[in-house]
Amino acid sequence: MGVVSLWRRLFSRSRPRLIADFGELAGECEVGGLIDVAGEIEAIDTIVDPIAGEECVAMEYRAWPQSTTAGIDGASPSHSRAFQLTCHHAADFVLRRAGKRLLVRVDRGRDVASLHQELLGRYGLGLRSEIRRLHDGDQVRVIGPIERLGGAGSPLRADPYLAIVVAQRLWPLVED
Numbered sequence: 001m002g003v004v005s006l007w008r009r010l011f012s013r014s015r016p017r018l019i020a021d022f023g024e025l026a027g028e029c030e031v032g033g034l035i036d037v038a039g040e041i042e043a044i045d046t047i048v049d050p051i052a053g054e055e056c057v058a059m060e061y062r063a064w065p066q067s068t069t070a071g072i073d074g075a076s077p078s079h080s081r082a083f084q085l086t087c088h089h090a091a092d093f094v095l096r097r098a099g100k101r102l103l104v105r106v107d108r109g110r111d112v113a114s115l116h117q118e119l120l121g122r123y124g125l126g127l128r129s130e131i132r133r134l135h136d137g138d139q140v141r142v143i144g145p146i147e148r149l150g151g152a153g154s155p156l157r158a159d160p161y162l163a164i165v166v167a168q169r170l171w172p173l174v175e176d
Contacts, residue, residue: 016143022100025163029146035165036143038173039097043136047091050113056133058090058170061112063119063129087115090134094161095142103161104142106170139173 016036019025029035046055064084088109095102112131119127134140144167150159 022097022102022162025102025146025149029149029163031146031149034143034145036141037095037097037102037165038139038141039095039102041134041136041138041140042094042096042101043091044093045091046136047089048113049131049133050116051129051131054133054135056135057093057138058088058106058134059112060086060088060132061116061129062086062131063116063127065119065123066126066128085115085119087112095140095165101161103164104144104167104170105147105164106167134170134172140170141173142167142170144168 016034017029019029019035019037022037022039025035041057043057046057047059048055049059062084088107089112090106090109092103092105095104116129119129142165144165147164147166150162
């Protein structure tokens with residue numbers, strides 16, 4: 001039984017297929033198949049970071065109030081995090097590489113601007129927060145299933161995207 005479960009884990013269809021060239025999508029991938037692709041973000045719509053006021057495509061927000069617990073000596077307050085709230089907000093975007101384009105659909109998440117205002121009202125100046133953003137032009141990696149492949153519509157209409165991918169995970173690529 002151990003060999004069979006190892007075989008299933010290693011060669012399961014749930015593992016994402018690494019796509020090195022967007023041209024591979026047409027012949028070797030199917031709708032519903034999980035893929036792993038990387039490219040440059042082309043913004044369709046943007047959202048605004050409530051702290052810096054910058055436009056971006058996606059953001060991860062983290063906030064925590066100042067802790068009011070006493071320090072080890074019983075007198076000085078500790079500035080540790082009693083709890084931390086994390087959420088995200090994103091907009092659909094195009095993933096571009098070598099002149100080819102994929103539409104990436106994302107979970108829009110929560111409206112970070114209203115959440116930040118709510119937390120500021122509750123904790124005031126004691127609120128600590130930070131935001132990590134993805135901007136137009138950033139390099140990212142996306143893992144998700146293919147929702148639709150291009151060319152599946154009318155022969156009289158050219159699809160603007162090779163495929164539509166539903167992002168399950170996305171993260172910035174760090175350039176060395």
